[in-house]
Amino acid sequence: MFESILITIATAATPLLIASIGELVVERSGVLNLGVEGMMVMGAVTGFGVTLATGSPWLGIFAAIAVGALFSLLFGFLTLTLVTNQVATGLALTLLGLGLSGMLGEGFVGQPGIKLGNLDIPFLSDLPVIGRLIFGQDPVFYLSILLTVGVAWFLFRTRAGLTLRSVGDNHGSAHALGINVIGIRYLAVMFGGACAGLAGAYLSLVYTPQWIENMTAGRGWIALALVVFASWRPWRVLAGAYLFGAVSIGQLHAQALGIGVPSQLLSSLPYLATIVVLVLISRNRRLTMVNTPASLGRPFVPDR
């Protein structure tokens, strides 16, 4: 039972983690993309549709990543090239994604999907307690951990990561140094889109293998909030996503046990707990200031 609860928590946390890590990179480059929910739901419908057509969940996942990146390119073109307002454009992207995915997915409603299989390593996956947890989960779970490690390493241990952060901190100076601000931001936005697409595909291929309109049910917004509360640090995003997942699952168990705490309060616990903990670990103001991308959401127009 304990093992299966932990696996349930990992399943709940994985889509949030993937989408947040993507958005973290976008925001570190100084761009605020509020379209995570829209890109996620586009990934979900693409992943489901392609899997249904080809029979291969892997193709579905790759297609979802591609569509997420393409969809974010629309946001990139509007905000980076045409310099539209990032907040409004991001919201529009979410609305567009929700509507478009509903239309594209109309034929998929009521069709059972194909689930991406779990890892199964002989012997190791059968170990007691930790076997399935460490060696027997779905491949995307491992990918999400690798993504976190990779992004943390990239941002803080590589020159390219430093360049990306400098663009997010002061695009004027970066530009003066000859860095291609717009180009880097395009890449970051597309990475965020690809991650959101993958997170969406996780919903429609692993979490609940089916397509229903609006099936992301607000997870994109939670991912966005996680990035801010984790003060733009990859490991804190991971902690936040898992904390949110753990409290979400824990409160359902508390309800099923019938402990008599009002369910409305229990339902709000994941949000409360995550905010409180992440605010506490980010309470060092100086550190938070250092981590906040100073150019976040500010439009950049190179001198002509």
Added chain:
Amino acid sequence: MKSKILSFAAAAAVLSLGTMAAEAATKACYIYVGPIGDFGWSYQHHQGLEQMKAELGDQVETAYLESVPEGADAERAIERFARSGCNIIFTTSFGYMDPTNKVAGKFPDVKFEHATGYKRDHPNVATYNSKFHEGRYVQGVIAAKMSKAGVAGYIASFPIPEVVMGINSFVLGAQSINPDFKLKVVWANTWFDPGKEADAAKALIDQGVDIITQHTDSTAPMQVATERGIKAFGQASDMIKFGPETQLTSIVDNWGPYYTERVKAVIDGTWKQHDVWGGMKEGHVVMAPYANMPDDVKKLAEETEAKIKSGEFNPFTGPIKKQDGSEWLKDGEVAEDGVLLGMNFYVQGVDDRLPK
């Protein structure tokens, strides 16, 4: 996809043409609270529309708006339909109650039908609802027969009378077979969030229930039950495709016959205001084929269904005790509809405290 675009186009065309279209055929319009792709509540209303259209053919023209939020937006949407030449407008969610009545006052020649509400301020407003709890009683009977653990799990949405009524009816059905039957309830506090519904199902199964039933709209719990190899009941639509070896039966919201009857009444000029709370007898509530159970359980389920359908038996017939052990209904006493429609307490045997 095509039909969606067409019907929007039709709505737009009619908007500009005004009453011209109304003379050709009777126009029936629908307002949905969710997307028609939810495979639950709004999906089933839309199925009802399709069935009505198939029955009445050329005599009727239809239009619909989906995902209309309850509140000010709803009033605008309803009024737009009324102006565009709709002869009858179905507003299919509880929260449309006040907007429907408000618009109805301004358009006395248009008929309004509001689902699940109780306000009929004008003679051109009718209300309709279904006794879904009748199906829940049958599910309870099946659950008690099929469960080895003697505990079922119930994924609930919001603590409103309709949901509480369903939980109570399920427990009463189960206890008619096994007096010690227990029910664990988890409130998802949402009508629709596949991930959360799946998590709730997993939590319940981890705590030892071996039957899952739900009063939320997605097919996710059915899939989880299939994965874990236990049995489950579907909700709103027949979900057998999501659990060919899992679904025992499902309560299907069957609005087609009602919509056909009411639109036909408008065509014939016999439409009258009424308040209908139809159940199995009226064909509003239909059970999906009984599956994945032994023949004797199936037979028992069919007998129970037949008794409710014929009106011989009401699920809320005494003696029934409230959760705290106090008496609610005396032996042979039948609950009044009014009490049921405002139900805010559990009967004995529910392992949960009702959120207030």
